[in-house]
Amino acid sequence: MTTALITGPTAGIGLSFARLLAAEGSNVVLVARDAQRLEQLASNLRATYGIEAEVIAADLTVRADSERVEARLADASRPIDMLVNNAGFGINAFFGDSPIDDQQRMLDVLVTAVMRLTHAAVPGMVERGSGSIINVGSVAAWIAGGTYSAAKAWCTVFSESLDRELSGTGVHVTVVAPGFTHTEFHQRAEMDMQGLPEFMWLDSDAVAAAGLKAVRRGQAVSVPSAQYKTLSLLAQYLPRPLVRAASGSRPNERNRRKG
Numbered sequence: 001m002t003t004a005l006i007t008g009p010t011a012g013i014g015l016s017f018a019r020l021l022a023a024e025g026s027n028v029v030l031v032a033r034d035a036q037r038l039e040q041l042a043s044n045l046r047a048t049y050g051i052e053a054e055v056i057a058a059d060l061t062v063r064a065d066s067e068r069v070e071a072r073l074a075d076a077s078r079p080i081d082m083l084v085n086n087a088g089f090g091i092n093a094f095f096g097d098s099p100i101d102d103q104q105r106m107l108d109v110l111v112t113a114v115m116r117l118t119h120a121a122v123p124g125m126v127e128r129g130s131g132s133i134i135n136v137g138s139v140a141a142w143i144a145g146g147t148y149s150a151a152k153a154w155c156t157v158f159s160e161s162l163d164r165e166l167s168g169t170g171v172h173v174t175v176v177a178p179g180f181t182h183t184e185f186h187q188r189a190e191m192d193m194q195g196l197p198e199f200m201w202l203d204s205d206a207v208a209a210a211g212l213k214a215v216r217r218g219q220a221v222s223v224p225s226a227q228y229k230t231l232s233l234l235a236q237y238l239p240r241p242l243v244r245a246a247s248g249s250r251p252n253e254r255n256r257r258k259g
Contacts, residue, residue, distance in 0.1 A: 021212075082133070144247040178223075
């Protein structure tokens with residue numbers, strides 16, 4: 001029986017990964033800050049799917065907490081077969097208007113934690129000759145959207161590079177780059193998304209399913225849905241001045257202009 005470690009599994013895409021993997025019979029290690037929500041989820045997964053669900057309450061912006069998760073990933077006596085780096089959040093403010101500590105925390109979760117947890121997982125996977133790493137990125141990686149976009153761009157290039165580096169080892173790395181997805185992400189960031197048409201929203205289960213399919217195919221980048229495949233290609237190949245101009249239509253910018 002395989003074991004997957006998932007960060008940020010209590011809602012949205014992370015919850016979808018947890019449920020889909022548990023439904024396949026995989027044991028799960030659940031990592032998030034909210035111990036109560038983690039325990040509730042673990043209990044539900046055990047009861048529904050008959051799998052083992054381990055809980056690690058950890059704040060990935062705190063180095064000591066991150067190191068506890070890293071130690072679990074590196075524990076050869078309890079191998080992790082799949083790592084899903086999903087935890088993340090956004091900030092509804094321009095860079096200059098946002099406290100630098102908030103920007104740092106976002107980078108700690110979206111970049112530093114992804115790097116450190118992956119680094120902890122890779123040696124054991126390579127030694128065993130098998131393993132999967134899914135990093136949840138975003139189509140925002142290809143636009144000019146502040147620190148969040150920059151972090152997701154790092155995540156994309158890191159994932160592509162590592163997948164190539166691990167070629168022939170039996171370990172595969174995939175970055176899943178969805179667009180707007182029905183999760184708690186925008187609510188937590190207090191973003192007003194009422195003006196976004198419904199056809200632009202993705203389902204978190206579909207995003208997670210696409211990610212699992214992609215990593216098992218050895219696909220380095222997965223962009224779920226036809227509309228975001230098209231938009232991501234445009235963002236990658238259009239002249240950058242056009243991309244920068246198009247990147248301006250964000251909820252927080254519209255709110256600022258109204259103020």
